[in-house]
Amino acid sequence: MSVNLPSFVRNLTSLFIQITLMSMLIIGSYPVYADHDVNHIVQNLRGGLGSLEQRVWDCENGINGACPGTAGMQGPAGADGVDGLPGADGLPGADGADGLPGVDGTNGLPGADGTDGATGPEGPQGPIGLTGPDGEDGANGLDANYSAGFGLDLDTFTNTFSVDQAEFQRRISAACPPGYTIREIHEDGLVDCMPDSDTKYTSGLGIQLLGNEFQADTGFLQRRVSSICPIGQSIRVINSDGTVSCEVDTDTDTDTKYTNGAGINLSGTSFSADTGYLQRRVASLCPAGSSIRRIHIDGSVDCTLDENTQYLAGQGLDLVGNTLHVDEIVVQNRVEGSCPPGQSIRQIDLEGGVLCEEDTDTNTTYTAGLGINLIGNALSADTAYLQRRISAGCPADNAIKSIGPSGIIVCEADDDTTYTPGAGMKLSGNSFSTDTAYMQRRVSSSCPNGQSIRVINNNGTVICEVDSDTDTTYGAGSGLSLSGTIFSVDPALTVDSVSYTSARTHYYSIPPSEFVSAKGNPVSTSFGWGFAYPTGSGFDAMVAGVHLPDNAVVIKFTVYLSDNAVADITANLKRRTYTASASQNMAAASTSGVTGDDKEVNAYTDTSISNSTISNSTHNYSVRVFSSNWPGDASLAVDGVLIEYQISEAE
Numbered sequence: 001m002s003v004n005l006p007s008f009v010r011n012l013t014s015l016f017i018q019i020t021l022m023s024m025l026i027i028g029s030y031p032v033y034a035d036h037d038v039n040h041i042v043q044n045l046r047g048g049l050g051s052l053e054q055r056v057w058d059c060e061n062g063i064n065g066a067c068p069g070t071a072g073m074q075g076p077a078g079a080d081g082v083d084g085l086p087g088a089d090g091l092p093g094a095d096g097a098d099g100l101p102g103v104d105g106t107n108g109l110p111g112a113d114g115t116d117g118a119t120g121p122e123g124p125q126g127p128i129g130l131t132g133p134d135g136e137d138g139a140n141g142l143d144a145n146y147s148a149g150f151g152l153d154l155d156t157f158t159n160t161f162s163v164d165q166a167e168f169q170r171r172i173s174a175a176c177p178p179g180y181t182i183r184e185i186h187e188d189g190l191v192d193c194m195p196d197s198d199t200k201y202t203s204g205l206g207i208q209l210l211g212n213e214f215q216a217d218t219g220f221l222q223r224r225v226s227s228i229c230p231i232g233q234s235i236r237v238i239n240s241d242g243t244v245s246c247e248v249d250t251d252t253d254t255d256t257k258y259t260n261g262a263g264i265n266l267s268g269t270s271f272s273a274d275t276g277y278l279q280r281r282v283a284s285l286c287p288a289g290s291s292i293r294r295i296h297i298d299g300s301v302d303c304t305l306d307e308n309t310q311y312l313a314g315q316g317l318d319l320v321g322n323t324l325h326v327d328e329i330v331v332q333n334r335v336e337g338s339c340p341p342g343q344s345i346r347q348i349d350l351e352g353g354v355l356c357e358e359d360t361d362t363n364t365t366y367t368a369g370l371g372i373n374l375i376g377n378a379l380s381a382d383t384a385y386l387q388r389r390i391s392a393g394c395p396a397d398n399a400i401k402s403i404g405p406s407g408i409i410v411c412e413a414d415d416d417t418t419y420t421p422g423a424g425m426k427l428s429g430n431s432f433s434t435d436t437a438y439m440q441r442r443v444s445s446s447c448p449n450g451q452s453i454r455v456i457n458n459n460g461t462v463i464c465e466v467d468s469d470t471d472t473t474y475g476a477g478s479g480l481s482l483s484g485t486i487f488s489v490d491p492a493l494t495v496d497s498v499s500y501t502s503a504r505t506h507y508y509s510i511p512p513s514e515f516v517s518a519k520g521n522p523v524s525t526s527f528g529w530g531f532a533y534p535t536g537s538g539f540d541a542m543v544a545g546v547h548l549p550d551n552a553v554v555i556k557f558t559v560y561l562s563d564n565a566v567a568d569i570t571a572n573l574k575r576r577t578y579t580a581s582a583s584q585n586m587a588a589a590s591t592s593g594v595t596g597d598d599k600e601v602n603a604y605t606d607t608s609i610s611n612s613t614i615s616n617s618t619h620n621y622s623v624r625v626f627s628s629n630w631p632g633d634a635s636l637a638v639d640g641v642l643i644e645y646q647i648s649e650a651e
Contacts, residue, residue: 159366175191179195291304383405436458505646507642512530512638513532517534517536521535531601550615555607556607556643557605561601562636564636569626572624589606591604
């Protein structure tokens, strides 16, 4: 029969056989048994094994209590064995934290100035200045019509040429964010953007492109240095991956002395910032509704509550809640519309739209002045008279030989031009200087009190001498006074008048807000700056005082009027004696028929002035604007008065 022995039985059997074999090897003979017959010994062994198997069977089946006993107590530990060989070095530990940064070194000397950059583009045109007074009428020109050539617009109402923004682009003043490109550029320089979906890129110097990914080329660029050397060592090599190789410091400089400058403290061998001189970085902030009141040396702050500042909307602004915006009733929106050729703007509404009308001026003629060409109806620059802008230069050791009408230059090599010194100049080698034997250097010396200059030397120094004139006496003439040795203007000096060598022209203006109604009707002045008209309809006159200097001579009377009504306006410059009830007309200007809409202003002038010399001692002066049928609205209105006068003597 076959029996599966437990592990401890198998181990015991193996041990028994090993002991037997060892005994044979050591003693040199078989174990001593009851007899020395080999067959008998084998038979006995077989019997012993069979008995052992029987005991194992009995133990496993609980027969006759034939199980071995429990393990005994562990014996004492044996003596320590000899030390083993040392193990291999472990892997290096992780890098320690970076040390504190060292103190900044002193600034190096400034580098040399770079070369001047190229001239930038011309800036935008500045705002148009105020309109000056009307000039004298010019002679009648030839009967011809003009039109705007390429890139120009012509305002036939004011005879003004301007740039055609449909042909020329205003300077671009906007940009697109990353990932977007410009899709459209508007006339005002703003742009429309769109996503950039198919832009192709290539790698340049120091950049690698792998598939769709750019990365730094460490064969060209140095990776960030991420390692440090221990104390007493310095970096010898920086590898391309940012690691370093260190070496022991061999610094032989042991006696260099350092001192602390402004803003630096030196305590022993330690430099630190002087917070009594420098401000520490401000690391604090104030909560919403507060502002910084004080910053301390350590960078902390003291806060204070914000005052509840109140704002008001002035002229041209509206305040709605906490928001200020432009008052479109007072401020004109940007004009967005335009008129086709042959028409001009008659009205601009509050939203910036325009109302056009057919041009009535069809016979204004223009002539080409100096530097201007007239070809057909188009004006252009005369490049035979004017030089186009020169946009190029010559290389080194070359000079400009000629400049063409189009601005293109022709260069030629410098032919080593020689120079000679003229009067007052000296030439030494290649250096010109002033000849002080011919020209006087700046006088840099002076003489003490009681002496005067006798000689001025070539180098600007002086030779002095004692004053010999010590008894000359002076007297004060007319208009002067003498006190001791000091002359001054006599305050008692009087003159009858101070006359100019030629009469001087001056201007006196009357704004619409100065006018009042002779009948006592309210006068609308369009917020004080536009135009004036009586709000009542029918017969009325508006009057404003005139205050000119005595003896002034009036030479021109101009009134600015808007007339889009059936009735007409007559404006008079008047004078009246202080005791008379009637007044006299000095000048007059009036409208006749409809001259334009209520936004069109025309000037009406009279230069035939009666009693033109002002005498404030005998007369007072005023402007009277009269209509027999005021409509009571802006279709018939006064936009201002301008009086031109001359004076021949100072007041």
